[in-house]
Amino acid sequence: MKKQAPLIDPFLRPITYLRVSVTDRCDFRCTYCMSENIKFLPKKDVLSLEELDRMCTGFIELGVKKIRVTGGEPLVRRDIMSLFERLSRHLNSGALEELTLTTNGSQLAKHAKTLAGFGVKRVNISLDTLDADKFARITRRGRLSDVLEGIAAAKAAGMRVKINAVALKGFNDTEVIDLIEWCAREDMEITFIEVMPMGDDIDDALRIGDYYSLLDLRDHIAKHFELRDIPLRTGGPARYVERIDNGQKIGFITPLSHNFCESCNRVRVTCTGDLYMCLGQEDKADLRAALRSDESNETLVKTIREAITRKPKGHDFDYDRQNVSGKMSRSMSHTGG
Ligand code: SAM
Numbered sequence: 040m041k042k043q044a045p046l047i048d049p050f051l052r053p054i055t056y057l058r059v060s061v062t063d064r065c066d067f068r069c070t071y072c073m074s075e076n077i078k079f080l081p082k083k084d085v086l087s088l089e090e091l092d093r094m095c096t097g098f099i100e101l102g103v104k105k106i107r108v109t110g111g112e113p114l115v116r117r118d119i120m121s122l123f124e125r126l127s128r129h130l131n132s133g134a135l136e137e138l139t140l141t142t143n144g145s146q147l148a149k150h151a152k153t154l155a156g157f158g159v160k161r162v163n164i165s166l167d168t169l170d171a172d173k174f175a176r177i178t179r180r181g182r183l184s185d186v187l188e189g190i191a192a193a194k195a196a197g198m199r200v201k202i203n204a205v206a207l208k209g210f211n212d213t214e215v216i217d218l219i220e221w222c223a224r225e226d227m228e229i230t231f232i233e234v235m236p237m238g239d240d241i242d243d244a245l246r247i248g249d250y251y252s253l254l255d256l257r258d259h260i261a262k263h264f265e266l267r268d269i270p271l272r273t274g275g276p277a278r279y280v281e282r283i284d285n286g287q288k289i290g291f292i293t294p295l296s297h298n299f300c301e302s303c304n305r306v307r308v309t310c311t312g313d314l315y316m317c318l319g320q321e322d323k324a325d326l327r328a329a330l331r332s333d334e335s336n337e338t339l340v341k342t343i344r345e346a347i348t349r350k351p352k353g354h355d356f357d358y359d360r361q362n363v364s365g366k367m368s369r370s371m372s373h374t375g376g
C-alpha cells in the first residue's frame with residue numbers, strides 16, 4: 040500500500056470515515072426512503088465490485104480508517120461477499136480499523152457468518168417497529184421474521200448489533216419504550232434517527248406529518264427512565280444518553296434539530312461513484328470517471344484530494360413550519376444513509 044499524506048479538509052477535520060453505497064436496489068420500499076415505483080439505475084452506471092474495491096483502497100491509502108458499506112440494501116447486491124473479502128485484506132494489514140455495514144437485515148441470516156469471517160465485528164440493522172403488521176406497512180414488502188432471524192444470526196456469529204430506528208410520529212412513537220427495553224434485553228445498542236427531507240418522489244406532506252423531533256422523543260423517554268447525557272462520540276452525528284438504572288446507551292441522530300457538522304470526519308460515495316463531501320449539500324465529485332479514466336489510482340487520488348478541499352463547514356437542512364427548506368433531491372437509498 041502506498042503511503043500518502045492524510046486527507047484534511049479546509050476546517051482541519053481529518054477525513055477518516057467513508058460510507059459507500061454499493062447498490063441503489065433494495066428488497067424493501069420503506070415509505071420514508073423509496074417510492075413504490077422507484078426506477079433503479081442501469082447496471083453500467085453502477086460501480087463494479089472491482090471499481091468499488093479500487094475506490095475504497097484509494098481512500099484507505101489516504102488515511103480512511105473506517106468503511107461502512109450501505110445502499111440501497113447492500114446484501115441484495117450480487118456477490119457482495121467478494122467485496123467484503125477483498126476489503127478484509129486491509130483489516131488484516133492494519134491499514135483499515137473497521138469494516139462494517141448498515142442493512143435492513145432481511146438477508147443477514149444467510150451472510151452473517153461469512154461477514155464475521157471477513158472481519159466485520161459490528162452491524163447496524165434498521166428496524167422501526169416490532170409489530171409484524173406495522174413492519175409490513177412501513178417497508179411495504181418486508182417480513183419482520185426475516186429481520187429477527189438476521190439479528191439472531193449476526194449475534195450468533197459474534198457481531199455486535201446496533202438497531203437504527205427512524206422516529207415517526209403516529210407510527211412508532213408509542214413503541215419507543217418497548218424498542219429500548221427489547222434492545223436492553225438483547226444486549227444491542229439503539230439509535231433513533233430523525234426523518235430527513237430527502238428524495239424527489241416521496242410526498243413531502245407525509246414526511247412533515249411524520250416528523251418527530253428527537254428532543255421531544257428524549258423528553259418522552261425521560262418520563263420512563265432516569266437519563267444522563269454522556270459525552271460518547273463515535274465519530275458520527277449521534278449523541279448519546281445513558282439510562283441510570285442499567286447503563287444502557289441510547290443514541291439520537293438529530294440532523295434537523297442540531298448541527299453536528301463541527302466534528303464531521305466522513306464522506307459518502309454513491310453506488311455510481313459520486314463523492315459527496317456533505318450529506319446535506321449538492322456539491323460532488325465524479326469518482327467513476329476518475330476510476331474509468333486510468334487503471335492506476337492516480338486520477339482517483341487526485342480527484343478525491345481536490346474534492347476534499349471543497350468540503351463545506353456544514354449543511355442547511357431545516358423544517359421551516361410546513362415547508363422543507365434545504366431539501367435534498369437525492370434519497371438516502373441513493374446517497375447511502
Ligand atoms: N437498506 C439499509 C438499511 O435500511 O439499513 C441501508 C441503507 S438505508 C438508506 C440507511 C438508513 O437510512 C436506514 O437506517 C434508514 O432508516 C435511513 N433512512 C432512509 N431514509 C431516511 C429518511 N428520509 N430520513 C432518515 N433516515 C432515513
Ligand code: SF4
Binds near residue numbers: 066067165
Ligand atoms: Fe431499503 Fe433501507 Fe431504504 Fe428501507 S431504508 S427502502 S431498507 S434502502
